[in-house]
Amino acid sequence: MPEWYGYTGRVLRVDLTKKEVKVEELRKDWARLYIGGAGIGARILWEELAPKTDPLSPKNILVVATGPFAGTPIPGSGNIFYTFKSPQTGAWAETRSGGSFGPKLKFAGFDFIIIKGKADKPVYLWVHDGTAEIKNAEHIWGKTVHETTDILLEEVGEPEASVACIGPAGEKLVKYAAIMNDYDRAAGRCGGGAVMGSKNLKAIVVSGEEEVHVADPDKFYEAVMEASDAMRNYFFQDSIGRLGTIGLVNGLNAAGALPTKNFATLHFPEADNISGETLAEKYLIKRRGCYACTINCGRYSWVPFGQFFAPPHEGPEYETADMMGAMTLTDNLEAIIRANYLCNNYGLDTISTGNTIAFAMELFERGIITEKDTGGLKLEWGNPEVLITLINQIAKREGFGDLLAEGTKRAAEKIGKGAEEFAVHVKGLEVPAHDPRGESRSFAIQYAVTPRGACHMHPNWAGAYDFIPLDNGLKPYGLPWPPPDKFAETGVNRGVAYRLLAIHGELAEMVGLCRFYLWGGEDYGLACMTPKRIATLYSTLTGFEISDVELMKAGERVWNLKRCFNVREGFTRKDDKLPKRLLEPVQTGPTKGQAVKNLEGLLDEAYEAFGWDKKTGIPTREKLEELGLKDVADELERQLGQLP
Amino acid sequence: MKTVHLMYAGKVSEITGKLKEDIKIDDECTVYDLLKKLTMRYTPGFKKEVFDPEKAETMPDVIILINGSIVRDFNKKLNDGDFVSILQAVSGG
Numbered sequence: 070m071p072e073w074y075g076y077t078g079r080v081l082r083v084d085l086t087k088k089e090v091k092v093e094e095l096r097k098d099w100a101r102l103y104i105g106g107a108g109i110g111a112r113i114l115w116e117e118l119a120p121k122t123d124p125l126s127p128k129n130i131l132v133v134a135t136g137p138f139a140g141t142p143i144p145g146s147g148n149i150f151y152t153f154k155s156p157q158t159g160a161w162a163e164t165r166s167g168g169s170f171g172p173k174l175k176f177a178g179f180d181f182i183i184i185k186g187k188a189d190k191p192v193y194l195w196v197h198d199g200t201a202e203i204k205n206a207e208h209i210w211g212k213t214v215h216e217t218t219d220i221l222l223e224e225v226g227e228p229e230a231s232v233a234c235i236g237p238a239g240e241k242l243v244k245y246a247a248i249m250n251d252y253d254r255a256a257g258r259c260g261g262g263a264v265m266g267s268k269n270l271k272a273i274v275v276s277g278e279e280e281v282h283v284a285d286p287d288k289f290y291e292a293v294m295e296a297s298d299a300m301r302n303y304f305f306q307d308s309i310g311r312l313g314t315i316g317l318v319n320g321l322n323a324a325g326a327l328p329t330k331n332f333a334t335l336h337f338p339e340a341d342n343i344s345g346e347t348l349a350e351k352y353l354i355k356r357r358g359c360y361a362c363t364i365n366c367g368r369y370s371w372v373p374f375g376q377f378f379a380p381p382h383e384g385p386e387y388e389t390a391d392m393m394g395a396m397t398l399t400d401n402l403e404a405i406i407r408a409n410y411l412c413n414n415y416g417l418d419t420i421s422t423g424n425t426i427a428f429a430m431e432l433f434e435r436g437i438i439t440e441k442d443t444g445g446l447k448l449e450w451g452n453p454e455v456l457i458t459l460i461n462q463i464a465k466r467e468g469f470g471d472l473l474a475e476g477t478k479r480a481a482e483k484i485g486k487g488a489e490e491f492a493v494h495v496k497g498l499e500v501p502a503h504d505p506r507g508e509s510r511s512f513a514i515q516y517a518v519t520p521r522g523a524c525h526m527h528p529n530w531a532g533a534y535d536f537i538p539l540d541n542g543l544k545p546y547g548l549p550w551p552p553p554d555k556f557a558e559t560g561v562n563r564g565v566a567y568r569l570l571a572i573h574g575e576l577a578e579m580v581g582l583c584r585f586y587l588w589g590g591e592d593y594g595l596a597c598m599t600p601k602r603i604a605t606l607y608s609t610l611t612g613f614e615i616s617d618v619e620l621m622k623a624g625e626r627v628w629n630l631k632r633c634f635n636v637r638e639g640f641t642r643k644d645d646k647l648p649k650r651l652l653e654p655v656q657t658g659p660t661k662g663q664a665v666k667n668l669e670g671l672l673d674e675a676y677e678a679f680g681w682d683k684k685t686g687i688p689t690r691e692k693l694e695e696l697g698l699k700d701v702a703d704e705l706e707r708q709l710g711q712l713p
Numbered sequence: 714m715k716t717v718h719l720m721y722a723g724k725v726s727e728i729t730g731k732l733k734e735d736i737k738i739d740d741e742c743t744v745y746d747l748l749k750k751l752t753m754r755y756t757p758g759f760k761k762e763v764f765d766p767e768k769a770e771t772m773p774d775v776i777i778l779i780n781g782s783i784v785r786d787f788n789k790k791l792n793d794g795d796f797v798s799i800l801q802a803v804s805g806g
Binding site for chain 1: 718720722733773805
């Protein structure tokens with residue numbers, strides 16, 4: 070009889086400095102308290118990463134994490150998570166990707182890999198059949214993501230293996246370098262690629278045939294069938310399923326919520342030229358899905374010939390189309406597809422890349438930087454050649470790209486002359502293509518407090534609640550319903566609602582679900598992974614009985630633990646702010662004049678709902694003890710003095 | 714007479730065959746009146762896929778916004794220059 074169900078029960082520990090690998094057992098108490106994925110990833114970093122560690126030093130820790138759902142037929146479970154300290158923000162970092170790498174890490178025999186140290190020369194990690202080897206990667210250092218993947222698949226001789234790797238951008242320590250897997254799937258945000266690069270770790274290759282054991286097969290498969298049947302009525306199947314996430318371009322533009330010209334406005338008159346409809350008509354080869362996915366939002370596209378030639382590859386996503394397109398006023402979809410292809414191959418986060426380029430274009434327009442700074446390059450809005458040139462420069466840290474490779478926050482600090490006013494980031498993480506002024510004021514809370522900086526998906530997509538609106542099955546836990554007007558700020562229980570959205574989002578990161586599966590409404594047959602469904606699937610899979618209410622408490626525990634990680638690093642309420650641009654009125658279109666007016670009021674309400682001290686933004690001892698985090702409270706108190 | 718700026722997306726734009734248009738409306742025109750007008754203009758797709766004037770209901774995955782705000786009261790009177798967005802629900806991502 071297996072000792073573990075759902076989990077493999079094994080953790081691979083790698084010390085690159087000492088060239089050592091060893092296998093440990095997963096802690097059962099952690100599985101029960103933090104479930105898995107980024108939840109256990111958070112506990113590992115809390116335990117093992119010393120505060121104030123330089124993120125690009127050998128002392129930073131990269132945790133490669135699966136959830137217990139990975140490798141099972143649960144819809145939406147093809148995920149991999151990475152947790153570390155971000156070189157972009159100096160704060161908590163987690164980044165997620167789809168594809169098949171997560172499930173295949175489980176099949177290779179491990180739930181987690183904990184990577185420390187720095188190899189003295191480039192290496193890759195070959196993880197297979199319950200063992201691991203550190204192998205030489207000098208011959209692939211400098212290679213693109215596609216080249217690296219091809220070479221390693223041939224080298225290990227397992228065509229069904231999965232490769233997660235960095236491209237040249239990670240090697241060059243571009244602050245927003247991505248970890249790519251299965252060729253084109255990106256764990257894009259927070260600079261995980263730079264952390265791998267700093268460790269001289271080029272790739273992780275996984276393969277194996279280990280079975281994921283199920284504790285109660287009859288009840289589990291019944292629960293899987295129930296969830297799969299429910300997902301047939303998925304609310305967004307006809308939109309993101311049919312057109313991919315890039316199908317959001319025309320919709321958000323029509324709604325006055327499409328970030329344009331470095332967030333000066335939320336309406337791009339040429340949006341249709343870069344839309345999902347245009348992609349489908351001219352450049353789409355086929356749809357793609359991750360392991361065990363029923364939505365299949367992935368695109369597989371190309372530009373067959375011409376100046377912006379791009380071989381078949383996955384994407385572009387909505388975020389890429391907006392950040393490379395509307396944000397830089399580029400309406401040339403061929404250039405955007407080429408930009409996506411380059412970013413995937415260099416291993417760059419398309420969100421931070423596009424946002425940073427738009428920032429540079431605005432500085433150029435305003436005369437804050439000139440051709441003297443850019444090496445003669447005219448950073449004109451809407452020039453697709455400039456877009457491509459800058460991506461090449463950033464990835465290789467050549468010319469002006471070396472500065473932009475630092476991201477908007479650091480680049481602005483170096484440039485000075487008021488450049489910071491136009492840097493649209495939170496805590497150093499560039500704001501993505503969802504805007505609190507156009508989509509939902511809940512994003513004002515989310516961007517300000519989310520532990521990894523401005524993010525539209527971690528822990529959840531705030532727009533579901535009052536933009537659609539969908540309850541996501543959260544009414545039984547106290548979700549205020551009906552939701553308020555999406556532009557209403559204080560006095561409408563936004564903090565109470567956001568707390569529940571955040572906790573639900575944490576569940577996805579802990580069990581290993583794609584965020585897209587969280588969104589559905591009671592009025593539409595609840596075609597989503599409600600806390601109840603997740604609890605049933607988890608209990609029948611792992612044999613660890615847990616109720617939906619207990620699971621929500623675990624989600625809140627993890628949400629608070631991540632906050633405590635940041636508090637330990639010195640982050641407080643003073644860092645929970647929005648960039649100036651999001652406080653300024655939208656210039657044109659349906660949402661002209663909209664601005665976030667009372668962020669501080671929103672934060673007061675949110676902190677109160679979260680159980681965080683209003684003055685400092687630090688979780689109170691009472692809240693931490695309620696969540697079973699007394700030891701965390703004690704450690705914080707040792708460091709900070711008395712907790713609120 | 715007033716003018717409103719209409720914007721369509723997703724399956725709605727497929728039915729109308731366009732992404733935007735300006736329409737002149739009477740001074741007393743409500744959201745319901747406008748949607749009824751569109752139902753007649755874009756028959757039969759609009760009634761089948763977007764708005765049923767007899768039930769005064771939109772299809773579940775259709776969202777109507779005026780100047781970015783979701784409209785729940787179809788008796789709301791339109792103002793000159795309003796942006797009316799009629800779109801298939803969009804998600805995060």
